[in-house]
Every structure is written in C-alpha cells, then in structure tokens.
Amino acid sequence: MTTTAxxxxxxxxxxxxxxxxxxxxxDPDGFHHRHDDPDQWNRWARRARVARTIAAALQVGVDGVLxxxxxxxxxxxxxxxxxxxxxTVTDPVTERAWRFIPDFTAPGDGWLLLDRCPGCxxxxxxxxxxxxxxxxxxxxxxxxxxxxxxxxxxxxHQPGCVLGLPAVNG
Ligand SMILES: [Zn+2]
Numbered sequence: 052m053t054t055t056a057x058x059x060x061x062x063x064x065x066x067x068x069x070x071x072x073x074x075x076x077x078d079p080d081g082f083h084h085r086h087d088d089p090d091q092w093n094r095w096a097r098r099a100r101v102a103r104t105i106a107a108a109l110q111v112g113v114d115g116v117l118x119x120x121x122x123x124x125x126x127x128x129x130x131x132x133x134x135x136x137x138x139t140v141t142d143p144v145t146e147r148a149w150r151f152i153p154d155f156t157a158p159g160d161g162w163l164l165l166d167r168c169p170g171c172x173x174x175x176x177x178x179x180x181x182x183x184x185x186x187x188x189x190x191x192x193x194x195x196x197x198x199x200x201x202x203x204x205x206x207x208h209q210p211g212c213v214l215g216l217p218a219v220n221g
Contacts, residue, residue, distance in 0.1 A: 171209035176201040
C-alpha cells in the first residue's frame with residue numbers, strides 16, 4: 052500500500068474507508084471481483100487470514116500486507132489451476148517491499164522469502180520464514196540461515212546461472 056494509514060485513534064469508519072481505497076488502488080482486480088462467486092469470496096477471506104498471520108509473525112500492521120495473485124506461480128487443485136498467493140509486506144519505516152510465497156511444507160504458518168539471486172539477479176525463493184527472527188537470521192551477515200531447496204530450481208534462474216540445478220526428476 053502506498054498511502055499512509057490514518058492514526059489508530061481515527062474512527063473505525065474512516066479507517067475502513069481508507070482501507071477500501073488503499074486495497075482498490077493496490078489490487079483493483081482482486082478487490083473488484085471478490086464477491087463474484089463463492090470461490091472468489093473464499094479466496095479473498097483466506098488471503099485476509101494469510102495477511103493477518105504473516106503480519107503477526109513479522110510484527111507489522113496487517114494494513115501493510117497485501118496478498119494478490121502470483122503472476123508466476125499457479126497451483127493445481129481439484130477444480131483446475133489457481134493462481135498462487137504473492138504476499139507483499141511493505142515496511143512502514145522504509146517503504147521497502149518484502150515479498151513472500153507460501154511454504155507448502157508448513158501450510159499457513161510458513162513462507163518463502165523472495166530475493167534476488169546473487170548469480171543472475173532473478174527473483175527466487177531463498178529461505179523459509181516463520182518468524183521475524185528467521186528473517187533476521189537471513190539478513191545477518193553472520194547468520195546461518197539455510198538456503199531453501201526451492202532456490203536451486205534451474206527453471207527459475209537465468210540460463211547458465213551457476214546457482215540453479217537441474218530438477219532431479221527432469
Ligand atoms: Zn540465479
């Protein structure tokens with residue numbers, strides 16, 4: 052979200068309208084279509100829970116979290132492919148956007164941080180995050196944060212990047 056949220060002392064109605072404007076600006080498609088059918092509403096409500104959960108984990112306000120369709124990743128379901136969640140957490144202090152995708156080894160409780168590959172600059176999932184401390188360990192030059200297996204997938208790197216490895220199952 053790009054606009055500054057009103058202070059917490061502001062009346063609920065005013066904050067609610069600000070939230071609607073901010074969401075409409077940041078994700079017009081998702082906001083506009085959320086009532087289209089039960090699946091859309093279910094996705095909308097589920098993403099609201101994702102936003103609350105990651106906001107609590109990273110100790111930021113939920114108004115700084117936006118969950119939108121992931122333009123690069125879809126997931127198979129019984130009713131066909133659905134877009135994945137792309138989670139953007141905007142730091143209210145620096146306005147830096149941190150991006151995450153779901154970690155299916157810890158559904159609902161963990162995420163994969165997206166960051167630039169040092170080899171090819173592609174945005175890849177680099178490490179598992181469930182708490183603010185996990186993020187800190189990744190950012191700390193003296194930290195010992197393991198790189199996620201997902202980071203090695205050759206198909207998400209630029210051709211020839213030494214950090215990508217061919218998929219085991221071809
Ligand atoms: Zn790379």
